[in-house]
Amino acid sequence: MSLSEGLILGIETSCDETAAAVVAGGIHVRSSVVASQERVHAAFGGVVPEIASRKHTEALTGVVEAALREAEIGWSDLSGIGVTNGPGLIGSLLVGVSAAKAYHAATGLPLVGINHLHAHVAANFAHICGDPLTCDALPAICLVVSGGHSDIVFLRRPGDYEVLAATVDDAAGEAFDKAARVLGLGYPGGPAIARAAEAGNPAAYALPRPRVGESLDFSFSGLKTALIRQLQQIQGLPLSEQPGEPTGQMQADLAASFQSAVVETLVRNTMQAVTAAGVSDLAIAGGVAANRLLRERLAEECAAASIAFHRPPPDLCTDNAVMIAIAAARRLDNGAPDNLNLDVYSAMPR
Template identity: 45%
Template sequence: MNETNPAKEPAAGADTSGTPVYILAIETSCDETAVSIICDGTEILANVVSSQIETHQRFGGVVPEVASRKHVESITWILQEALDKAKLHPSQLSAVAVTQGPGLVGALLVGMVAAKAFACAWGLPLIGVHHIAGHIYANALVHRLEYPFLSLVVSGGHTELVYVESEGHFRIIGQTRDDAAGEAYDKVARALKLPYPGGPHIDRLALESEEALTLPRAWLEPDSYDFSFSGLKSAVLSAMNSAAMKGQTLSAGAVARGFQDSVVEVLVEKALRAVKAYGAKQLLLAGGVAANKGLRSRLEARCAEAGVPLLAPPLPLCTDNAAMIGAAAFLKFRRGQFASLDLKADPQLKLEEWSV
């Protein structure tokens, strides 16, 4: 469990006059139980996260039923801890926000029930939030956003290029056709017998290795902004199996670097091409894989060459947290777009349908 409160610049358009808007946000889409309290959409008063990584490590991945049970065990005390850290009473809150989807349905339901109960008990409006909108607007907690911008979303379940023409208006212009980048990282890590979650271990090995296994790049059609990592994963497994049949062992570092180089090159080059094509003023990095040092380093270098401003959240705001949910919820709050208490968790919720 940890609390994050990075330094920030106020987001464009935030209303800093009059009565402060305090949003209590809940995030339980996968294996982190998180509660945050955000002031005026940009200031983090509390951001408490309880991770389940140690619980799921022995299984080599997230077990949905186990994740749901851990959320049930944790949500009440995390709610109280967030209020204590923010030094606020529930009567001072302006609204309750909760991740509506996408995610694991059982996990989403725990957060949804907690948010509805809290909102009902204290007579507060309820706001359902799209998980990916949260990842994108995590950047609003630390940067000034300028529209239109393009966001490269890279996580365990999502790899997308999202064009945001104006505040809260999303258009997906590219997405993965098979494995998400984070999912491919975990599968390759499992083949290398690295601990779960595998992404950070592959990132470390790749940065330390001086050699790289030669692997293909999946560019797809010349004008496509879509991604595909299933073939790359298969190429890694094929190379490892071929070496094993010859009685050889491939260096884990070489495999990790070759794999990461391939993933990062495709992500970066497609993102930069989309920024130019759509006339975006900024490129935003979002999602759990945004914490990957190799990806950040390559993006920074290429954006500097192209003269494109690159925005990325600090590492604690890349992985799942409730502060990002509060930041996105503020967009709905300002427009009075509240949900009824019969709001349903939606594991397949579409980003473009959530637009404000």
């Protein structure tokens, strides 16, 4: 039996979610446990790295034990361990990698470090619901969109990815967070804007759909500035004066207009990449891939173009350890395991 056909433990601590999961056969989810720090960081309007590290330290052992209990297995039933080792917050990553090394040393189980972005792509292979991506569907395009990344990736085969386009400044998730602060909607920004937008008119304000020359790259920093300018204009303020937080219908309309601008930009570039690559399948991944409007618009565009559209359930779009275990299963079969020299990286080649 190959390693990927066995049971793999995944560990994820790259930012503010402490997660562990067990996956069987590289695709079947046996357990998934996530301890969120969202409420802790909401008071600060964003993730505080030192607090995130401390919370991971407090939660990780219990989360791993809960994942094993949920899967109804013990350490002797496992075939390997995968852990995120970058990109991410260094302190948070160190907690997960240090624990994974300890488990490796104590059990002798093979250990592999996993690229967080590659893992998000791998979530599409999970056989949990919907229409999972399969090797037969490759090559394909995948939009990886999160708080730190907005990438269009060409998938040749599992683990073999080429980044065709990326953000040149703010990622979509970061833009949502910044816009939510401007609008007085709190943290995390993406879900907050989506909730406010439900009562708003996306055509109320004409915000730009940014382009980066003739490329498929993304740029969202100017969109946040356009939102501030729009608010200043509404409130009759000069460019030098910070606008006040909007309320009521104005807030809802601005949220809906901003969300529409981000989503339409992502959809436009992604569908252009699908056409240019000549593929028949599109997948999405990352925290922003849980956005309902983005999922609906891509589904519409794919249906019109006869493109198969694959999207993980929302809980596998945000940070989780299922995706780590799936990616680890493939790495364990295709390369040499890592060892106690495994290091962490805040940024790493994709």
